[in-house]
Amino acid sequence: MDLTILYRGPLASCDYDCPYCPFAKRRDSREQLRADRAALERFAGWAAGRTEDRLSLLFTPWGEGLVRSWYRRSLAELSRLPHIRRVAIQTNLSARADWLDDADPDTLALWCTYHPGQTPYDRFLAKCEELTARGVRFSVGVVGLPEHLEHARRLRAALPGQVYLWINAAEGHTYTDEEAARWTDLDPLFPYSRHPHRSAGLPCRTGESVISVDGAGTVRRCHFVPAELGNLYDGSYRAALRPRACPLAVCDCHIGYVHLETLPLYDVFAGGVLERIPAAAGRPGSPPGGLSVVQREQVGPLRGDMVT
Numbered sequence: 272m273d274l275t276i277l278y279r280g281p282l283a284s285c286d287y288d289c290p291y292c293p294f295a296k297r298r299d300s301r302e303q304l305r306a307d308r309a310a311l312e313r314f315a316g317w318a319a320g321r322t323e324d325r326l327s328l329l330f331t332p333w334g335e336g337l338v339r340s341w342y343r344r345s346l347a348e349l350s351r352l353p354h355i356r357r358v359a360i361q362t363n364l365s366a367r368a369d370w371l372d373d374a375d376p377d378t379l380a381l382w383c384t385y386h387p388g389q390t391p392y393d394r395f396l397a398k399c400e401e402l403t404a405r406g407v408r409f410s411v412g413v414v415g416l417p418e419h420l421e422h423a424r425r426l427r428a429a430l431p432g433q434v435y436l437w438i439n440a441a442e443g444h445t446y447t448d449e450e451a452a453r454w455t456d457l458d459p460l461f462p463y464s465r466h467p468h469r470s471a472g473l474p475c476r477t478g479e480s481v482i483s484v485d486g487a488g489t490v491r492r493c494h495f496v497p498a499e500l501g502n503l504y505d506g507s508y509r510a511a512l513r514p515r516a517c518p519l520a521v522c523d524c525h526i527g528y529v530h531l532e533t534l535p536l537y538d539v540f541a542g543g544v545l546e547r548i549p550a551a552a553g554r555p556g557s558p559p560g561g562l563s564v565v566q567r568e569q570v571g572p573l574r575g576d577m578v579t
């Protein structure tokens with residue numbers, strides 16, 4: 272079985288305090304950190320032993336995982352296993368990078384977010400340059416708030432052409448066509464993020480080839496649908512895997528709507544769905560911004576599946 276798993280354990284602490292973050296951040300106690308470490312290591316052990324499947328793993332912690340040794344170690348170890356197709360994590364890139372020496376760069380990838388006001392621009396850019404020098408696959412993104420526009424433009428101009436810069440529509444923010452055009456100049460795929468996607472009754476890969484797992488091993492189709500499909504560790508989830516339509520009215524997060532079968536994003540991001548890297552990006556000689564002419568045309572005028 273080819274299975275994509277989005278893992279989110281109990282970790283909720285972060286070294287950043289972004290005012291636009293939709294998740295409430297806290298400082299985890301020692302007991303909470305121990306619980307997160309135990310849950311993460313249990314999941315990593317399960318994934319390491321699941322040699323009969325081909326696994327793609329995306330870690331999506333509420334907080335920042337790479338400042339914790341157990342995340343760095345687990346990602347490096349998993350990246351070296353032959354049945355792991357991809358292992359990636361969402362990160363603010365604040366952690367040191369020497370742990371990457373132990374990882375397989377052909378399997379590991381990073382989904383990085385730049386948060387102006389939380390870290391100096393030069394420090395973040397230096398981290399990106401180090402990833403490039405190490406041959407690590409990564410994308411970089413910015414939340415599309417008006418005060419971030421010049422920061423994003425500066426970052427796009429400094430990053431290598433093959434590095435894809437994505438823009439997330441800010442939660443609760445409405446964009447005029449003029450504002451959206453500015454962000455689309457930086458990220459041709461921004462139109463997919465601008466509006467929520469109508470998803471009710473539409474076919475989605477989640478619940479069939481994509482699942483969400485929490486620290487206790489509870490399996491759900493995705494992070495946004497609370498119905499349980501079983502448990503990872505007793506294998507009860509496997510009988511529940513089947514094609515499913517989305518039960519929600521809309522889907523407004525990239526890690527959700529990227530899996531909608533009505534959108535062409537599996538083609539746009541072929542080989543890089545988890546780390547949010549378009550198929551043409553991530554290697555020298557890629558077009559500026561990481562999108563080919565064909566991929567830019569695939570964005571096209573979006574169909575009537577968006578809530579405006």
